Amino acid sequence: MITTMAVAIAEKRIGRRGESVYSGRAKAVLERSYLAFRSSAWIVVLTGFLEPVMYLFSFGYGVGKLIGKIEVAPGHFVSYAAFIAPALLATSAMNGAIYDSTWNVFFKLRFDRVYQGMLATSMGPLDVALGEMAWALIRGLAYATAFMIIVGLLGLITTPVALLAIPAAVLIAFGFAAIGMAVTTYIKSFEQMNLINIVMLPMFLFSGSFYPLSIYPGWLQLFIKSLPLWHGVVLIRSVSLGIVNTSLIPHIIYFLVMILLGLFFTTKRLTQLFMR
Amino acid sequence: MTDLSRRGSLVIIDTDRTLKRGVFYVIEARLRTMMHWIFSLLTGSLLNPFFYLASLGIGVGTFINQRAGSAGIDGVKYIIFLAPALLSAVAIQDFMGEVVFPTLQGFKWEKTFFAMNATPLTGRQIALGTYFSSLIRTIGSVVIYFAVLVGFGAVDPARAWPSMVTSLYAAACFGAFMLGAAAHAENDDLFLNLMGRLLIMPLFLFSGTFYPISSMPLPLQWLGWASPLWHATELGRWVSYGHHLSGSMIAIHFGYLAIFLVTGLLWAFNRFDYRLSK
Amino acid sequence: MQNEELIVAKGLTKKYGDFTAVNEIDFAVRKGESFGFLGPNGAGKSTTMRIIAATLTRTSGQISILGKDPADRGPEIRAHLGVVPQQDNLDQALTVTDNLYIYGRYFGLPRKFVKSKIDELLEFAQLTDKRNAKVESLSGGMKRRLTIARALISEPEILMLDEPTTGLDPQARHILWDRLFRLKEQGVTLLITTHYMDEAEQLCDRLMVMDKGSIMAEDSPADLIKKFSTKEVLEVRFGSDRNSQVSDQLKTMCERIEVLPDRILMYADDAELLLESIHRASLHPLTSLVRRSSLEDVFLRLTGRSLIE
Ligand SMILES: Nc1ncnc2c1ncn2[C@@H]1O[C@H](COP(=O)(O)OP(=O)(O)O)[C@@H](O)[C@H]1O
Ligand SMILES: [Mg+2]
Numbered sequence: 038m039i040t041t042m043a044v045a046i047a048e049k050r051i052g053r054r055g056e057s058v059y060s061g062r063a064k065a066v067l068e069r070s071y072l073a074f075r076s077s078a079w080i081v082v083l084t085g086f087l088e089p090v091m092y093l094f095s096f097g098y099g100v101g102k103l104i105g106k107i108e109v110a111p112g113h114f115v116s117y118a119a120f121i122a123p124a125l126l127a128t129s130a131m132n133g134a135i136y137d138s139t140w141n142v143f144f145k146l147r148f149d150r151v152y153q154g155m156l157a158t159s160m161g162p163l164d165v166a167l168g169e170m171a172w173a174l175i176r177g178l179a180y181a182t183a184f185m186i187i188v189g190l191l192g193l194i195t196t197p198v199a200l201l202a203i204p205a206a207v208l209i210a211f212g213f214a215a216i217g218m219a220v221t222t223y224i225k226s227f228e229q230m231n232l233i234n235i236v237m238l239p240m241f242l243f244s245g246s247f248y249p250l251s252i253y254p255g256w257l258q259l260f261i262k263s264l265p266l267w268h269g270v271v272l273i274r275s276v277s278l279g280i281v282n283t284s285l286i287p288h289i290i291y292f293l294v295m296i297l298l299g300l301f302f303t304t305k306r307l308t309q310l311f312m313r
Numbered sequence: 314m315t316d317l318s319r320r321g322s323l324v325i326i327d328t329d330r331t332l333k334r335g336v337f338y339v340i341e342a343r344l345r346t347m348m349h350w351i352f353s354l355l356t357g358s359l360l361n362p363f364f365y366l367a368s369l370g371i372g373v374g375t376f377i378n379q380r381a382g383s384a385g386i387d388g389v390k391y392i393i394f395l396a397p398a399l400l401s402a403v404a405i406q407d408f409m410g411e412v413v414f415p416t417l418q419g420f421k422w423e424k425t426f427f428a429m430n431a432t433p434l435t436g437r438q439i440a441l442g443t444y445f446s447s448l449i450r451t452i453g454s455v456v457i458y459f460a461v462l463v464g465f466g467a468v469d470p471a472r473a474w475p476s477m478v479t480s481l482y483a484a485a486c487f488g489a490f491m492l493g494a495a496a497h498a499e500n501d502d503l504f505l506n507l508m509g510r511l512l513i514m515p516l517f518l519f520s521g522t523f524y525p526i527s528s529m530p531l532p533l534q535w536l537g538w539a540s541p542l543w544h545a546t547e548l549g550r551w552v553s554y555g556h557h558l559s560g561s562m563i564a565i566h567f568g569y570l571a572i573f574l575v576t577g578l579l580w581a582f583n584r585f586d587y588r589l590s591k
Numbered sequence: 592m593q594n595e596e597l598i599v600a601k602g603l604t605k606k607y608g609d610f611t612a613v614n615e616i617d618f619a620v621r622k623g624e625s626f627g628f629l630g631p632n633g634a635g636k637s638t639t640m641r642i643i644a645a646t647l648t649r650t651s652g653q654i655s656i657l658g659k660d661p662a663d664r665g666p667e668i669r670a671h672l673g674v675v676p677q678q679d680n681l682d683q684a685l686t687v688t689d690n691l692y693i694y695g696r697y698f699g700l701p702r703k704f705v706k707s708k709i710d711e712l713l714e715f716a717q718l719t720d721k722r723n724a725k726v727e728s729l730s731g732g733m734k735r736r737l738t739i740a741r742a743l744i745s746e747p748e749i750l751m752l753d754e755p756t757t758g759l760d761p762q763a764r765h766i767l768w769d770r771l772f773r774l775k776e777q778g779v780t781l782l783i784t785t786h787y788m789d790e791a792e793q794l795c796d797r798l799m800v801m802d803k804g805s806i807m808a809e810d811s812p813a814d815l816i817k818k819f820s821t822k823e824v825l826e827v828r829f830g831s832d833r834n835s836q837v838s839d840q841l842k843t844m845c846e847r848i849e850v851l852p853d854r855i856l857m858y859a860d861d862a863e864l865l866l867e868s869i870h871r872a873s874l875h876p877l878t879s880l881v882r883r884s885s886l887e888d889v890f891l892r893l894t895g896r897s898l899i900e
Contacts, residue, residue: 043745047670150680242368
């Protein structure tokens with residue numbers, strides 16, 4: 038038996054927990070995303086963060102003129118633009134993460150067979166899952182930062198605490214990326230992929246992004262409050278208003294659970310699909 | 314002898330028929346493909362605007378109506394103001410999608426146009442076939458969506474039905490232009506990306522869909538004036554609830570949209586012939 | 592150790608639901624040899640390869656690769672292997688060089704090490720002038736060579752190739768065979784599946800003939816022919832109607848015949864002599880051809896079917 042460098046590296050991990058699913062090489066998968074990104078069109082990258090900005094201008098100023106100020110806490114009114122900006126940030130974190138972890142993953146999984154190639158090496162499925170999500174997060178971080186800069190320039194940031202919206206956006210992105218990737222590993226056709234979009238849009242439109250939930254009947258409010266985007270919107274809206282207290286903990290836990298469930302099922306499914 | 318002449322005439326009749334009906338063959342092929350996707354088509358093109366109507370028309374509408382009081386927006390309740398714009402947006406987006414994707418598919422993904430072109434079908438027939446099958450599909454979407462609007466009480470069917478026609482007209486005009494653009498696109502990924510982010514999205518957001526375009530700062534109003542959706546929406550509001558339009562403005566709206574139709578079709582014919590003979 | 596056995600399988604079985612794709616097969620692959628699985632589509636070759644590559648778990652039986660069980664030592668085993676799957680899975684989003692580079696990184700190899708190997712591998716795969724090209728733009732043969740080069744980035748002891756030349760034109764095949772010979776000279780153990788008999792004859796020291804998940808025979812190509820066929824074959828055609836009429840009479844004239852839809856194969860050590868006796872019996876075939884026995888004949892003998900349907 039010849040001990041090459043690849044073998045020596047693999048043998049170093051013998052006896053570690055989860056050695057068959059994780060080799061500590063998520064960064065190689067991340068590096069792959071970077072290499073692929075390097076050769077993609079810059080304009081696509083640049084325009085990627087335009088969506089929330091356009092919504093902000095269109096709704097914040099257009100609809101804002103018709104609606105006026107919104108009461109966010111008893112006696113506390115903010116401009117309509119300031120009201121929707123946090124929701125748009127949460128939504129764009131969600132959309133970006135979902136796009137990266139569903140469509141992109143779907144193609145690599147079913148058409149380009151990229152993961153098959155990765156898993157023929159001494160890496161494991163958890164490396165792949167973590168590496169892919171790390172990329173989604175880096176992108177989310179970049180877009181969230183860009184969005185906050187614009188929001189700041191428009192004078193909608195009134196407290197330094199609001200900068201916590203950036204890590205909050207990354208947390209939201211992580212949660213959606215994890216769940217999105219897990220779901221995608223179960224999906225077989227384009228038809229089913231379309232179902233994802235059908236869930237996403239109403240979540241965006243009804244999660245209290247554009248107006249307070251108070252106009253809905255109680256049962257509908259409860260339902261919406263069980264959806265992840267609502268938690269994201271509340272989280273970012275709170276920190277944007279300078280509110281940081283224990284009331285945020287349930288929202289954070291909600292996303293942590295999403296992350297764990299997503300990672301667990303993605304790893305399990307990739308194992309099933311490629312190493313069964 | 315008889316055998317030979319029969320064969321000869323058959324060939325002539327066949328070519329003749331293809332020449333005349335080629336467009337219909339292409340339409341038939343397209344409609345058959347669409348039927349495979351009927352579920353996605355329905356959900357994509359109808360569910361989405363339905364959600365917009367429910368969320369914005371009713372949700373945002375509640376707050377807007379409260380503030381506007383009896384004056385209303387453009388003299389009417391918010392949902393009535395919104396309805397013609399959404400109808401036009403549905404028409405334009407569906408028409409656009411139904412020419413862009415088949416065209417990219419035909420030239421790039423599955424190269425079906427080249428297979429069609431190997432039969433007596435010409436580039437122009439394939440272009441027209443793609444165009445008219447999209448028109449048929451869009452008629453379906455517009456009628457169904459109009460029914461949804463009626464269900465929401467957002468339009469008065471007896472009065473507002475011509476808004477289906479103005480929406481279709483706008484969609485057919487801009488669709489022709491997108492047919493040319495899609496036939497022009499060599500880099501499909503880039504084209505789709507830019508179309509989504511720099512065309513569909515701003516079109517939807519800055520065309521006075523959700524509020525009178527005059528609410529926007531002037532530099533952004535330009536976007537609306539250039540947008541086919543704004544022209545379609547103005548016409549739609551005019552026929553739906555009597556939004557005020559002067560005669561010359563009506564002519565401008567129709568005329569502006571017609572420019573897309575004419576240039577678009579010429580562009581498409583040119584590109585289809587060019588790419589199929591390359 | 593000359594005859595060290597790197598891969599040993601006993602009673603190896605894989606079932607997909609009720610369907611048995613690989614049925615209790617035994618085999619052993621020795622260090623430095625070129626070992627082939629020959630069989631038609633659906634024989635179970637890819638399934639066997641994927642079990643060896645530790646990307647598919649067996650249903651029952653034993654298998655050890657370098658003394659390890661792939662069921663619980665997957666990552667280590669894969670570190671020893673270079674895998675060229677039946678369908679290319681090159682990374683379409685990356686250039687040729689980046690494909691090699693990132694694959695090395697997947698094995699955890701240091702950047703410097705990987706970069707130092709790239710030139711050599713590009714040279715080997717004859718892709719030096721394509722180094723910055725996107726994978727999309729490569730021809731089928733180039734993609735295949737790149738996949739092989741990629742599999743070599745970790746300096747594997749065993750290189751596994753699943754149908755390496757299926758779908759390639761003759762020239763591309765010969766280039767590829769030449770590259771594989773070089774690897775063999777360097778002492779790499781090769782594991783190849785194919786349904787081309789010429790490829791099996793060219794590349795393999797030892798062959799396992801597979802059909803419907805089972806092993807039909809195992810030996811060197813020459814010995815398989817010796818064992819299961821005669822030295823020569825006479826192919827005669829009498830026209831589709833007469834082929835079956837004359838077959839009874841032909842049967843008595845040689846060791847064995849096979850009646851195919853379009854021709855009759857007659858097995859004999861001296862086919863010229865056989866042809867003469869056919870003419871003497873006034874059976875005048877429309878065409879006749881004398882050739883040496885091949886693995887195709889072996890397969891026909893073993894299964895009663897052709898390799899390529
Ligand atoms: N994932 C799978 N699920 C069910 N059946 C499979 C699967 N993979 C292969 N098979 C079946 O197992 C048999 C052997 O397949 P394979 O190993 O790919 O054969 P070969 O590579 O020799 O052509 C075939 O009949 C194939 O249809
Ligand atoms: Mg196979």
